[in-house]
Amino acid sequence: MMGSLYQWIFNSENLDVNKKVLTTQTGDFSLYDIQKGVEIYISLLKRIGAIRGKRVALIVPSVPSFLNLLLAVNQLEGIIVPISPFLRKDDLTKILEFIKPHIVFTIKQYNGFDFSKTVYDWAHSIKEETVIFESDDCLNWGTLVVEGPPKPVENECIDIIGCTSGSTGIPKGVMVDxxxxxxxxxxxxxxxxxxxxxxxxxxxxxxxxxxxxxxxxxxxxxxxxxxxxxxxxxxxxxxxxxxxxxxxxxxxxxxxxxxxxxxxxxxxxxxxxxxxxxxxxxxxxxxxxxxxxxxxxxxxxxxxxxxxxxxxxxxxxxxxxxxxxxxxxxxxxxxxxxxxxxxxxxxxxxxxxxxxxxxxxxxxxxxxxxxxxxxxxxxxxxxxxxxxxxxKKDMIKKGGQQVIPGEIEKLLTDHPNVEKAVVVGVPHSIFGEQVVAFVVVRGKVDTGELYSFCQDKVARYKVPDQIFIVDEIPVSQGKVDKVTLRQWALEKNYK
Amino acid sequence: MSFEEFRQLISEISKIPVEQINKNSSFRNDLGIDSLQMVNLLIEVAAKLKLELHMIQSRLDFQTVGGLYESFVKERE
CATH class of the missing domain: 3.40.50.12780 (ANL, N-terminal domain)
Known part of the structure; x- marks a missing residue:
């Protein structure tokens, strides 16, 4: 059954609604505060009509607002798609293109990045109806509708779609209930x-x-x-x-x-x-x-x-x-x-x-x-x-976040001077694993330019920590030899 | 350590071109440095200056490049 997260949380025995259950840099919140917050979002969402089966993307760094919205969307049987506020233009756009949300709640700017602009640009490019709610503080929301034919709604009973970057440059959405x-x-x-x-x-x-x-x-x-x-x-x-x-x-x-x-x-x-x-x-x-x-x-x-x-x-x-x-x-x-x-x-x-x-x-x-x-x-x-x-899969785990080598390899080869790129994870004392890229280049390009090229396109933690230009990528039994590359990375690094 | 040397060091560690690093650059908003990168950077700078990071952490200004430089220099004096 969809839309019952709220009941699951609040239909508990011995519910002490005045108990403080959530504290963040935004403040303290009791169960009662959360219930009130959810009511506000339910009435806000009701103004745009039924949202049953619609995908609602949340780029909301304020945890209490995120929680209230999540419960409100779920209550109205919409599908929640949380999106990390640490993404940047390229990886964010790829997720939006993949999920095609009907509704987006986004913070306008966060850590110096203009989320509103990226969301608008995507919404205008697909020429389908998208409702965008944007806010400076995740409390007061302005609405903007990008006109176009409506997107079809989901018929499956999905409560949440969690997004990760896929290995081939196409994101993956994990559907859960x-x-x-x-x-x-x-x-x-x-x-x-x-x-x-x-x-x-x-x-x-x-x-x-x-x-x-x-x-x-x-x-x-x-x-x-x-x-x-x-x-x-x-x-x-x-x-x-x-x-x-x-x-x-x-x-x-x-x-x-x-x-x-x-x-x-x-x-x-x-x-x-x-x-x-x-x-x-x-x-x-x-x-x-x-x-x-x-x-x-x-x-x-x-x-x-x-x-x-x-x-x-x-x-x-x-x-x-x-x-x-x-x-x-x-x-x-x-x-x-x-x-x-x-x-x-x-x-x-x-x-x-x-x-x-x-x-x-x-x-x-x-x-x-x-x-x-x-x-x-x-x-x-x-x-x-x-x-x-x-x-078996060569995913890199950096600071508890996952970095998929394929995504970064594809990004690097988008650079006109990069012929080939291979990304590996190498142990690092602070990051757990660091992201190391080996590239074969054509023409004249230095690593500084390649770092800058990656900088604003993907979440910061995905940007290679080291890039090495090499003459060729080692191959073993017809496949890229990542074992040798990891060894090279360890030798070239001062730690 | 002069500010110029400090700026060079930040550039080396973070791979951000040195000309983009100024006294009033914000680590997070202008240079896009994330939390673990910041810790990595602090550890490297502290090691260069032979300071114990956990002893001085509460007195460091993490906001801007100039602020961090000033607070490190003060610690060394």
Missing amino acids: LEFIKFTAEALSTSMVLSKEDRLFGMVPVSGLFGLCLLLTAIKRQVHFVVTESFSFPDIIQLLKEHSANKLVTSPSLFRALYLLTRDDEDTFYKPLTIVGLGGESISPDFIQTVSSIKNCKMINMYGLSELGCIMFSKNDIRTGIEWALTPGAEINVVNVSDEGIGELTVKTPNGFLGYYQRPDLTEEVYRNGWFYTGDLVRVTNGAKIEFVGR
């Missing part, structure tokens, strides 16, 4: 042992499916969720200082960076912590070493996928070695096991995603008979212990 969110909520509550008395600090973008599920789970459980809207460290540090938390969820690289900046004030930041949940990247020995002195707090690793939610978490503190436990209802298997005992991890849950938006072919490729082929290569030891050894 309320059952998926309920499953992830259960998994997060179990792994983080959430209760009403908790104050949970989140350094996770809520425009991603993981962050969005964490936000909804926290509100549903009436936890006090303190979540940063800004990813600038002084802002994060200030927020955590004002609202010291007993639980924290983020990626290993963001946690490490936070710790490097604040470790002289152990009492304020780390003493209150009982559980730190880390996800989005693997845990490196370097990470374990950095955080070894944090006492009396359990650090766990969470393993999940946009498509299936949170699947496993480490039972014990990761500093004593990782032993995985399955979240309630999840099943795993290892297939195509090699002689060395390494195979691909497959997972099954009672409520996985509904498929990739408009790509049944892609869905079929990785999701068969309820089993999802993760692309993660694992070794099974001592019966049930699982050790991650690599990835």
Whole structure:
């Protein structure tokens, strides 16, 4: 059934509507404040007619407004498409072209980038009806309608489409429903042992499916969720200082960076912590070493996928070695096991995603008979212990965000002087992995120009951290030899 | 370290052309530097200046290039 997120959250027993459940740089919000906010957006949306089955894109960096809008759109049976406010012209336009939203809520400008202009340019280019709501503060919205024939509505029961950049330059949309969110909520509550008395600090973008599920789970459980809207460290540090938390969820690289900046004030930041949940990247020995002195707090690793939610978490503190436990209802298997005992991890849950938006072919490729082929290569030891050894797909995990090499390779080869480009991920102490590009060029061009070329087109974290010009790309058995390229990158780097 | 040297260092680390980096450039809005890049940059600058980052973090101005330069120079004195 569509449109029931609101009921799921608010039809709880012992609902204390005055309890403060959300704090961000914007302010504090109780369940009552959220209910009122949702009502306002419902009446705003009703003014433009029925939105059932319509795709509603949200480029809304203010978390309370984002939450209110999300619940309002869902209540009216529209389909929510959260879009990261860290995207730039090229990657944003590609997502808009792919999703073709009927309605867009966008902040006008954010971090020096003009979102309104990019949204207008796209809406005018497709010459179909689009309703654009824009705002300076995510509170007061102006409406603008780009005229044209209406787009058809969705007939499938989709609640949310989470977007990621695809490997071929075409984005991927992960379609999920309320059952998926309920499953992830259960998994997060179990792994983080959430209760009403908790104050949970989140350094996770809520425009991603993981962050969005964490936000909804926290509100549903009436936890006090303190979540940063800004990813600038002084802002994060200030927020955590004002609202010291007993639980924290983020990626290993963001946690490490936070710790490097604040470790002289152990009492304020780390003493209150009982559980730190880390996800989005693997845990490196370097990470374990950095955080070894944090006492009396359990650090766990969470393993999940946009498509299936949170699947496993480490039972014990990761500093004593990782032993995985399955979240309630999840099943795993290892297939195509090699002689060395390494195979691909497959997972099954009672409520996985509904498929990739408009790509049944892609869905079929990785999701068969309820089993999802993760692309993660694992070794099974001592019966049930699982050790991650690599990835079949060569996705880069930088700071908890995913960077798809194919997207950046395509961007680089759009430059007139670039003949060939190959992008690899290389371990880095701050980023987790850094993005390294090798290019073969024709004519005269220096790397400085290539960096500038990428700068304004895609989200900053996707811009290569290093670009090397090479005479040719090494090939092994007819395929690009990424192993050699990673080796070159390590040799060429000073760290 | 002179401002010119500081500017060069920022350019080297962030791969932003040195002529785009001025005293009043905002790291986030003008140079588009994101959070982890900023931490990476701070760590590198602190290492060059032989300062312990976590000791001085609360006194650093992260907003503009000139502001960060001034706050680092002050720490060194």
